[in-house]
Amino acid sequence: MVRLLRVKRRRDLRRQRAQFGAVIATLFIGVALFGATSDAYRNLNASYRTLYADLRFADLTVTGGPVREIARRAEAAGALASIRAVTDVPFEVDGSKLLGRVVGMPSDAQPLVDRVQVLSGTYLSPSRERGVLVEQHMASHFHLAPGDALRILGPGGWTTVEVVGIAASPEYLWPARSRQEVLVPPGDFGVLFVPEALAQQLSPSSAADQVAVYGAGPGLVSELSRVARSGGSLDVVPRSEQPSNAALQEDVSGFGELAVLFPILFLAAAAMAAFVLLSRLVRSQRAEIGTLTANGFGRRTIFRSYLGYGIWAGLVGGVLGAVGGVALGAWITHLYTSAISVPITVIRFSWGTPLVGIAIAVLAAVLAAAAPARAAASITPAEAMRGTTPATTGGRSVIERLVPPARALPGRWKLALRNIGRSRRRTISTLVGVVLSLVLVLVSWGMLDTTSILLSRQFDTVQRQDAQLYFAGGPATASELSAARAVPGVAAAEPAAELPVSISDAGRSYATTLLALPQDTTMHTFLLEGGGTGHLSGTGLLVGKALSGLIGVSSGDLVTVASPALPGPIRLAISGFLDEPLGTFAYVSLPGLEQAVGTNALANTALLRFAPGADRSEVLNRLQAMSEVSVVVDSRGLASSASSLMGLFYVFVGVMLLFGGLMSFALMFNTMSANISERAGEMASLRTAGVGRATISGLLTRENLLVTALGIAPGLLIGYLLAAVFMASFNSDLFTFTLHVRWTTLVLSAAAMLVVALVSQWPGVRTVGRLDVAWVVRERSV
Amino acid sequence: MSDGKRSGATLRLEAVVKTYGTGEIAVHALRGVDLKVGAGEFVVLLGPSGSGKTTLLNVVGGIESPTSGRVISDGVDISSLDADGQTAYRRDHVGFVFQFFNLIPTLTARENVGLIAELTGGQDDERVVGVLHEVGLGKRLDHFPGALSGGEQQRVAIARALVKDPPLLLCDEPTGALDLETGRTVLDLLRRVNRDRGCTVLLVTHNSAIAEMADRVVHMRSGQLEHDHRNKVPVAAEALRW
Numbered sequence A: 001m002v003r004l005l006r007v008k009r010r011r012d013l014r015r016q017r018a019q020f021g022a023v024i025a026t027l028f029i030g031v032a033l034f035g036a037t038s039d040a041y042r043n044l045n046a047s048y049r050t051l052y053a054d055l056r057f058a059d060l061t062v063t064g065g066p067v068r069e070i071a072r073r074a075e076a077a078g079a080l081a082s083i084r085a086v087t088d089v090p091f092e093v094d095g096s097k098l099l100g101r102v103v104g105m106p107s108d109a110q111p112l113v114d115r116v117q118v119l120s121g122t123y124l125s126p127s128r129e130r131g132v133l134v135e136q137h138m139a140s141h142f143h144l145a146p147g148d149a150l151r152i153l154g155p156g157g158w159t160t161v162e163v164v165g166i167a168a169s170p171e172y173l174w175p176a177r178s179r180q181e182v183l184v185p186p187g188d189f190g191v192l193f194v195p196e197a198l199a200q201q202l203s204p205s206s207a208a209d210q211v212a213v214y215g216a217g218p219g220l221v222s223e224l225s226r227v228a229r230s231g232g233s234l235d236v237v238p239r240s241e242q243p244s245n246a247a248l249q250e251d252v253s254g255f256g257e258l259a260v261l262f263p264i265l266f267l268a269a270a271a272m273a274a275f276v277l278l279s280r281l282v283r284s285q286r287a288e289i290g291t292l293t294a295n296g297f298g299r300r301t302i303f304r305s306y307l308g309y310g311i312w313a314g315l316v317g318g319v320l321g322a323v324g325g326v327a328l329g330a331w332i333t334h335l336y337t338s339a340i341s342v343p344i345t346v347i348r349f350s351w352g353t354p355l356v357g358i359a360i361a362v363l364a365a366v367l368a369a370a371a372p373a374r375a376a377a378s379i380t381p382a383e384a385m386r387g388t389t390p391a392t393t394g395g396r397s398v399i400e401r402l403v404p405p406a407r408a409l410p411g412r413w414k415l416a417l418r419n420i421g422r423s424r425r426r427t428i429s430t431l432v433g434v435v436l437s438l439v440l441v442l443v444s445w446g447m448l449d450t451t452s453i454l455l456s457r458q459f460d461t462v463q464r465q466d467a468q469l470y471f472a473g474g475p476a477t478a479s480e481l482s483a484a485r486a487v488p489g490v491a492a493a494e495p496a497a498e499l500p501v502s503i504s505d506a507g508r509s510y511a512t513t514l515l516a517l518p519q520d521t522t523m524h525t526f527l528l529e530g531g532g533t534g535h536l537s538g539t540g541l542l543v544g545k546a547l548s549g550l551i552g553v554s555s556g557d558l559v560t561v562a563s564p565a566l567p568g569p570i571r572l573a574i575s576g577f578l579d580e581p582l583g584t585f586a587y588v589s590l591p592g593l594e595q596a597v598g599t600n601a602l603a604n605t606a607l608l609r610f611a612p613g614a615d616r617s618e619v620l621n622r623l624q625a626m627s628e629v630s631v632v633v634d635s636r637g638l639a640s641s642a643s644s645l646m647g648l649f650y651v652f653v654g655v656m657l658l659f660g661g662l663m664s665f666a667l668m669f670n671t672m673s674a675n676i677s678e679r680a681g682e683m684a685s686l687r688t689a690g691v692g693r694a695t696i697s698g699l700l701t702r703e704n705l706l707v708t709a710l711g712i713a714p715g716l717l718i719g720y721l722l723a724a725v726f727m728a729s730f731n732s733d734l735f736t737f738t739l740h741v742r743w744t745t746l747v748l749s750a751a752a753m754l755v756v757a758l759v760s761q762w763p764g765v766r767t768v769g770r771l772d773v774a775w776v777v778r779e780r781s782v
Numbered sequence B: 001m002s003d004g005k006r007s008g009a010t011l012r013l014e015a016v017v018k019t020y021g022t023g024e025i026a027v028h029a030l031r032g033v034d035l036k037v038g039a040g041e042f043v044v045l046l047g048p049s050g051s052g053k054t055t056l057l058n059v060v061g062g063i064e065s066p067t068s069g070r071v072i073s074d075g076v077d078i079s080s081l082d083a084d085g086q087t088a089y090r091r092d093h094v095g096f097v098f099q100f101f102n103l104i105p106t107l108t109a110r111e112n113v114g115l116i117a118e119l120t121g122g123q124d125d126e127r128v129v130g131v132l133h134e135v136g137l138g139k140r141l142d143h144f145p146g147a148l149s150g151g152e153q154q155r156v157a158i159a160r161a162l163v164k165d166p167p168l169l170l171c172d173e174p175t176g177a178l179d180l181e182t183g184r185t186v187l188d189l190l191r192r193v194n195r196d197r198g199c200t201v202l203l204v205t206h207n208s209a210i211a212e213m214a215d216r217v218v219h220m221r222s223g224q225l226e227h228d229h230r231n232k233v234p235v236a237a238e239a240l241r242w
């Protein structure tokens, strides 16, 4: 008896293979993406953890203040500590001048904390006082290899050093200069690990200035942090806030979020598609099921049999997806670690992910099958044998009721409008398909739009300078400024002070960069948090909006600003919060700062704007050639290097568009198939009346596009809101991700949905075209 | 198609053969049928189940093409038409009525009839209402199929076939899904339509009682015409018993 049902099920599956295929494909994508993203999440975390443990990545890094005291306390508590000199100084490599960083290291052995992995060449050696290790990102940008030479500018002038090796460092896996400058164009920043003695020599102040602690638990970390803050340390950075690690964690947690979002979207779509398919199957098999019950098949047997369709689809989709996910996850992890140059890639297979993937696929499909299976089990023999399907009750559509003139619409429009209410299941299913796809599309496309709008906001609106100069002599003097202005192609130059500072209030502090600009600067637009633009005035401090949450201050509050470049801490009042895309900077007027400090020679850099139409690289070269200039920063370098970043992004969005399209295709295809199978009788009777195929295709197309169009508005809205939530989860003092979606994106996604609707109905419309009218009128009883 | 009476179609079938499948599984549904039907005749095609009645009707109506032989309607050989030609032929010449009504449940009686009119050439609402009055549904124009009885639904289906004013009306077991009483009124309606409009009617049934209302009865058996006779005095539909 039950064997018979199994045979029947196999035949049904085969007959409706396209429809079951659509369900299975959607489950497959959902489970595969779940597996891939959660494996990537797990593997990347494991890779970082392994690397961090191998290289003893610091749990806490303190700059300035009582570093020796902190090292002593850490060691007393059983942790490891390394003290080192860290200085940002100009480098010159092959004629390019950049502001790099030198980190002191013991030359006889690796440091206790924050070790490096030598990728080529050798580690430092006491016999080579001028031998240095180059951090891998800089080495690859400048094609540096052991044996090459470069120059470093110290207090005593340019020093030539020799590359002894290329190294990877846990502190610079992502080469961020600071939390303010997480995205640095390659070539604008680089790190050299040098013998401690050389680092000391290059430092302006001879005090050892940084301590890195490893092996400290949370308790010790917070105790040491407290000691540091009260001792006047400039920067106190626990591992979680370390710029490179924080940037990488943002990405990894993105994988974690996608590992939740993807399966939810796809499994919901698959479940809906399975529900529509099985509901129609049960309805069309009423007579068969009635015959079975008449012949003594129990309700439970019938229920289990139809539930079996769901279990099968879930198992097939889930197992295929799990296998795909494991492969895809390993591939993504490799792709990612090699793109970022993580020297260790850990790929651990774990049964957990595929098993969970299979389980959720089966669960989704079984949930979808439950209602149709229950409906099948409740069919009574008498009811089924009567051969009448439950009458669809007619009624005017909502639109006709609300807008009476709609009642005068031609029949084909009425047909389309009323079809919306005809099968609520199908209408909802199409709507769900449209909404889910738009969510997927908008979340990914919104990320792209937000990033590119954010970059253009940063580089076209906020930051108005074309280049920034640092001078070999230190301060930016009037004569140096006029020399810069005299360079052909330079339209304007303003003096500025750029200082590493710590801003603190009531025991909480935040390390950032303070930029002091002329009161009426033309090099920066201050976008205020609430909208509008602000201005520098007096000693008022404008700060990035993240600061209010970070140290708990509001407008008008006095804060303490300390910097090694200032004789002592000063107190300034916050005059406003800024909404800036990148970083959380602080700004003050240069005269105001000088007044507060009591000196008038703080300017240490110059901001330049080029003449319109000037050849940028030409002007940059001329500036590089100036003997007064130690570093030239191309302020638009990030904007231009961002376009290559965007390239990858477009691929990602393209893939998401494809998946979104597939998902709604699967759902709409099944809905359309169910629609056509239910209405074969009607369609055939229209055909016998001499209505042409094209006309019938037109009717169906009109119906489908109408329902799809209905789903577009809520889809765009829900997609937008979810994308905003998703984006906001990446918000921090590093980036301000406020969702921006271009209107063209909305229009294009809506259009894409209509195209998918057209494509997905095509097989169904073709079926109607090929409908064997003679067969239908012979057999059909509707 | 203008208003005013259109004369009924003439039909001529010559050696019509219809075979489904080939070889061992071939089914010979029609085995060489010759038949002539005059304009305005009311012909009942009578035969047991499986004798080929529906096949014959479908071939005459341009739903199926014969395997061989010719079907000439009003002088036009429809057996050689392509799909588009068949559609146009059905649109302009044929009204079909089936056992199952196949109405669109989301459209009212008036809209069901109106849709066909709209999709096949745009008759006006006046004509749609006129046809529904003609089939006796003047008071139920705006009812949805779900609110109509089986007989009423079949009348909507007849109105739908008639709205194009076809010269040929083909009915396949039109009373098959109806009870005796309702069936008789539907047959009466068909007879009246034949008389008033002058259209040729071919009605298929396996019920020999129905044959008594026809001008002419053609008996079929195993894909062949067995016997063709005329009723001297066709019985009124209301008087039929089965």
Ligand SMILES: Nc1ncnc2c1ncn2[C@@H]1O[C@H](COP(=O)(O)OP(=O)(O)O)[C@@H](O)[C@H]1O
Binding pocket: A775, A778, B020, B021, B027, B028, B029, B047, B048, B049, B050, B051, B052, B053, B054, B055, B056
């Ligand atoms: N599409 C088809 N394929 C194969 N055989 C068919 C097909 N349509 C009808 N037949 C067969 O042709 C014969 C005549 O059928 P039909 O014209 O429907 O008979 P009737 O209407 O008199 O009951 C029957 O044996 C039927 O099974």
Ligand SMILES: [Mg+2]
Binding pocket: B053, B054, B055
């Ligand atoms: Mg038949």
